[in-house]
Amino acid sequence: MSRWSYFARRLVLAIPVLLFSMSLTFIILRMGPLDPVSAIVGTNNDPGYRRAVARSIGIIDAQGNPIPLWRQYVAFMTDLLTFDLGQAWVVNRGSDVTELIATRAPRTIWLGFWSVLVALLVGIPLGFYAGLRPNTLSDYSASFGGIVWRAMPNFWLAIIISSFLVASNQLTGGAFNWSTWIVDTKVITAPPLEDLTDPENLAVAIKQILPPALVLGSSSMGNEMRVGRTAVLETVNSNYVETARAKGVPERIIVWKHIFRNALIPLVPIITAEAFILIGGSVIVEEIFAINGLGKLFIDAAFQGDLPLAGSLIYVFVLLTLIINILQDFLYTLIDPRIGYD
């Protein structure tokens, strides 16, 4: 089978997965105990208010009769598949879902991008460094650091870091103030993301996203460090490296061409899997740093039974997951030609 027909087959197989997960979403949100009307109404559960809300989001018609579920289901599926995402029911009631996603996605992407980058740039070099110097003091301290980072839960680390940065001036007796260091930024809330070509805006955007990105990337960083170290250790002791060394290949080439490239293989699924974790993990970090991105939007929508919004977000997430999965398998075949297509 050629690479391209393999690719096509993977794409076709993704369709039932997509349909199944969308149906599941509908069942959970509309046939479970979640009631969007109650979510809007809150404590004061006045019947007149309830009815008006139900009518305004369109789950009962003007005469007060409920719209049958099957019709809601058909409309839900066709709208999604034609990318007509509709209007939200509860969260920012009545706004276009596309608009909500468009305003919030850049922040989540910016956050995700930097957390992956922080993890990659710190975790992998550190892991390789430790792997090339096994059982030395520097290996131990790097490994230990990796375990600590891996172990710290996001919600805890986020609170500690944000509280520390906010109080940095007071705690250091005026010696260091994070808010005014290099450029003026806030600790909490999303960074401004317009016109990033201006170096100052860019600096603000990066500085403000670094603390949450560090938190979000912390466990991945530890993971990559640990896996990178093991992978290097394994390849260092493998036959082909020994052979190369016996042939007199220079150490630099051995490290970069033989060890580094082979050690990357186990890291690929780790890195791609992180992309999924970032979608889920960003909820907590977005909440604590008040970034109000996609993660928070999704949680709000899901808890409040906002079918159009939660459904659309899941649809987008599922699409992303499928694409990344296919991409990952594709990457394998590029890095390691021994992996077949069957």
Add this chain to the structure above:
Amino acid sequence: MTDSSGLSRRRFLQATGGAAGVAALAGCLGLGGDDGNDGGNDSDGNGNGNGTGNGGGDGNESTPEPQSGGTFRMINSTMTTFDPVAAGDEASGYVVTQIHDALMNYPNGDTSVENLLASNVERSDDDTTYTFTLNDATFHDGNTVTAQDFVYSFERLARSPKSVRSYFILDSLGIAHETDGDGNYVAESLNVSAEDEKTLKITLAEPFHMTLQMLAYSSFAVIPQDAIGIDIDAERTGSGEEAEDAPEYTEFATSSPIGCGPFSFDFWEKGTAAEVSKYDDYYGESAYLDKVHWQVIEDDNAMFNYAMSQNVDRFNVPTPRYDRSKVKNTSKDDQGRTVGEYGPFQANGETVDYLKVPEVSTFYIAFNTQEVPKPVRQAFAHAINQESLSSRVFKDRQAPAYHLTPPLVFPGENPAENYDSHVQENYPYGIGESQVPEAKQVMEDAGYSSNEKFELTLTHYESTTWNEMAQIIRQQLQSAHIDMTIESAEFSTLLDRGQNGNLQAYTLGWIADWPAGDNFLQLINPPNTYTGETGVLTYTNWGRDEATEASQSAAEAWETIQANPGPGDDAEQARADAYLKMEEANWEDVILVNMFHGATERFKYKYMHMPAFGAMGESRQKFTSFWKEQESRRTVTATPQTPANGSGE
């Protein structure tokens, strides 16, 4: 059937008899002529000139002269819309209150009302027709506010598919109108007319003494009749997934709402921030502030940290970060509000101004009487110690509750004292103590023992404080042979399950729609407790299978309340007696265990000057008299970070 099945005004409003409301009404009519008319232009003098460069005013502590300029910044939760008829939530309410004006107003959120857009009010002899003369106001787009605009706005409130408060105008206030065979409102049949450009006449189906209070709600605000530009019915079309708001409507409700309030709309970035700026041609006293900025933050920790970096001027302190020993120099005013200072904060060393305003609200644990037998409910009431819970869990920030009716609207001359003395004399389950032995006794008398425990599930809405309280109660109940499971649910699940009768015990609260006792006691009028019915308010099924003595007594008392709607002393006394009878009936059968009455606290940095708000809540306070010391803070000029200041229009 829509209207007949809901709570009609007969059932839940007309009898409203809070002394506060009646007094306010009288005061309001008396003031009518000379109150609202002025105010227009004389405030501009000290207005724009000062700006940020004002270097004076050093040292003078006593009564500082208000300074103009600056942005007032506060935190808000997610807003949904700025269309006055579609906004039902508090977060949107903050913004709507600044943009839109109605005929009447609760000044600073107090429970009394005064004229706002109305310069004069006349009531006909039969008490059904009100004639309003309007102030010379203009909308933010420059057009004059006319009586026709009100006719349109009221029609929208009654008929718009986006309106969530149509029952306010059709049932609660009860403006005369026609209904079709199904009880639905017939378009344009509302008895509201524009006599001339400045005279508005409304006619009620029957007299109603809370009319002016109702008209102060922001739902009754005026918008220009051409603001949306499409037919009212076309604002939202289709149903189910297909339902869509018309683009013209969305434009009005979310990106260019037009009102005639003291601030005009600047921009709203959904889920991030909203901003309004001073309207210079405001017909009343125009604002000192240049802008108001709301930053959307919902996480407690994030809010607190954001405030600690002084990114906002007014904020809250989440209970885990709250230290009651830091509240100092407090005094109480005549409305029961606590004024003082709080601090210093560990994070920034600042001491801030503190205000605590008791709210007209009650939070309770309710029992489905079909599932939970009376001895168990009584054991709960015995075991629960409201005072120690409010002290341990809330750090005394909320007041313990014994009545469903909050102290502020309790009947009598001295509501708060009456409240306390009635509790002292009559509360059967122990005040300020946890009567575990009594609870055990009640259960053992009913045949339960350590081998035969009663099992039940308490479902609380998502809240760490309720969870903590539930844990404490569970421990206490264990020795009283009750095995309690704790479960938490989002509102979206909790209310739905309650409606279907699938809750054994649950927590919920009630925040006053109007400041009066029957607004609360309707919750325990037995017919309002039947699950599965449309009008259900608490999911307790009180006396549904078999009427008890107490449930009959409560039902009779409710009838008395309804039969005595008038403002006279006799009627008031009859209502007051009935209120007490209902409270005592609830104590007897323990339908609800009242837990605490809410209070709102406000923390603000000292450079910010803002009057205390009243019991109707901060979201009903207009920010016109707020001002900010100009030279004291770098943050005054720092524009809140938002995407491009120019993006708003």
